[in-house]
Structure formats: structure tokens, C-alpha cells
Amino acid sequence: MNILVVDDNDSVLTVLRVALESKGHSVWLATDGTEALKVLQQTDMHAVISDILMPRMDGYQLCLEVRKSERFGNIPFIFHSSTYTSPSDELMAINVGADKFLKKPANVVDVFQALEETLAKPMHKNRMGAPPEEFGLMMEYNARLVSKLESKNIELEAQSHALRQSEEQANKSREQLRALTARLQAAREEERIQIAREVHDDLGELLTGFKLGLAWIGDQITNVPAFSNHQEVMERIAALGLLADSTTKRVRKLCTELRPAVLDDLGLVAAFEWHISEFQKHTNIRCKTTVKEKTLTMGAEQATAIFRIFQEILTNIARHSQASKVRVLLQTDETKFMLEVRDNGRGIQPEQMAGTGSLGLLGMRERALGVGGKLDIQGQKGRGTTVTLTIPAQAPAARS
């Protein structure tokens, strides 16, 4: 048998198609009444199983149109609906000319049974022609449609209210997370300052004591003629002294890396210059820096955020860009502070920016937001990457 299944839901279509085909039927599919009528006009069908609520032309209207047709007006017609399920809906379905009414999702056995029963009915049995009192029927049908739409509307409103609520909740969590990140970063910065100070003071002092001790031993030995290998001992002492000196230098460098003192003592521009010179020493990348307006009045929190963002930008350039040149522009006017770092490397790609595995870019963005600014990253394949940090002057956090 040729069966036409009409439904705007793909999964319902698939389930019914598979079930009916397993019984040896040939199945045609349509997603609304208009499409279904086209199929009926082109191919002879033996039965229709149709949903009711569908776009363009719904099931009731389809049934009315079918019953008006000279050619296929007496075809068995079964409704299969989840929206129109009350007894009066069912009655309406019968009034528009349907043979059967199934509640969705109907058991396939029920579908087969309904199909068998309707196919077994004598073909002439009150199917042909338009049903009586079509106007009255249409009125009732319209009223029913309006009430269904109203209840759907209420349902949708409730859903959108719930959606708005969960969106608000998500926004709140995001805000909390942001505040937490800012707190963590501030705590980390504080800790770095403290460690740098302790390492600098304690280790510095210990190393100085060590050197003084060595000098004292040297003096003692010089005055003891009994030491036959006097010269060799003195050389060892001198070597230990050099080792202490280079350890002191290493400790200082470590402290500066932990927290560049220039940032606190001489300000952002000096810290940038120091970091750029370190960067050039360790990479083969040339840096050209332009500073427009030297007197940057910046709170400590902003200066730290900007400096850490700058460090991450240069680290990324060294690690990923394959660039040979970098241009740094630091600019400030009454309205904003701006840092632009442009490299001539391979160019960051959108999927790398969206990657969830890496934290560098995320950290930069969060830091920028934390001081009321924003970060923009642009990559051009093969032509480089430009990172721009802008902090508006009026942002409450930008001046402290």
C-alpha cells in the first residue's frame, strides 16, 4: 500500500516510515498540508496519517481539502496528534472527515491496527465530498486554533521566563568568577612582591655573610706559614668568592623577574623598556618602541595589569609567532590609554583565539576587563598579529 505520512517533526516521520516499511508499505513523507496535497495530486495513495498542528496548512485543513477532492476524497485519513488531544478535539477531527484519531506518540501496533481498520472500511462510506456545514465547522476550528495558540503562547512565555532567569544566573556566576579571578591575580601579585622581597633581602644578606667569611678565612691563612699549599687554598677561596658574586646576581635577576622593581620605582614606561631589552637579549626579534606622552599617570593596579599583559604578549610572540620584528606603541590622551603590539609573524588564527586549552589569552582578557579595559586581537595569515589594549580614562578602575 502507498501511505502518506504528514508531520513537521523529522523524528516522527522517520519512526513511522521505518515502522510502515517493515510491514511492506511504500511510504511518502510531507512536512505540512500543502506539501501533502501536492503528493496526493501526483501519486495515488491508499491512506494518510497526519499530524494536526503544522505550519502553512494544518491537519484539519488538509483533511477538509482531501474530502473536497474528486480524485482522492475517499482516502482513509488518520490523525496523529500530541497538541489536539481532548475529546472535543477528537470529535472535531471526525467532523472534518477523519476516520481515526491517534494520540501521539502512538504505539506502532496501534498505528498498524488503525490503518487496518480504516483500510477495511467500505470505500464509499461517507467520505466523499465536503462535510456538511463547512462554515460552522470552520468557525469551531478557528476558535479551537486560537485557544491552542493561546495555551502554546502561555507555555512559551513560561519557557522564556525560565530562560531569562537562567541567563541572569549565568551572568551572575560569570561576574562572580571574574571577581574571583581579579582577587586571585591581586593575591598572586602580592605574593610575588613578598617572595621577591624575601629572596632579595634574606639570600642577599646570607651571601654577603658568606663572602665576608671567605675573606676572613683568607686573611687567617695568609698569616699561617705552616700551610704548604697556601697558593692553591687562596685560589679556591677566590673562586668561591666569584661564585658568591654570580649567585647574588642570579638572585637579583630572579627577583626582578618575579616583580620588576622598576615598575614600582620608575613606572610603566621604564618597566616596558627594561622588559623589551631583556626580550631582545633572549630572542632574535627586533623591537621598535614608540611612546607618545611619557607621563603616564597610572594606578599601581592598572600598571601591574598592563605590564603583565605586555609580558604575555611578548612571551606569545617569542613562542608562537616566528616573527622577526615587533612594534610597540604606547599612547595616552585624555580619553584613553592604549597599548598596541604588532608582530610580523605567521598571524594568529580564529581557532587559536577560541581554543579552550590555553590560558594566556584568557588571562590577558580577564586582566584587561579587571581594570575596565578591553583587549582586541587580530591576526592576518602570514602577515602577523596585532594585540591592542585600550583602557578608557573614565573607567572607574583606570585611575586609582
Ligand SMILES: Nc1ncnc2c1ncn2[C@@H]1O[C@H](COP(=O)(O)OP(=O)(O)OP(=O)(O)O)[C@@H](O)[C@H]1O
Ligand atoms: N603572536 C602570535 N602569533 C601567532 N600565534 C599566536 C600568537 N599569540 C598567540 N598565538 C596562538 O594562540 C594560542 C593561544 O595563546 P595563549 O597565550 O592563550 O596560549 P599558549 O601561549 O599556547 O599557552 P599559555 O597558556 O602558556 O599562555 C597559542 O597557542 C598560539 O597558537
Ligand SMILES: [Mg+2]
Ligand atoms: Mg601564552
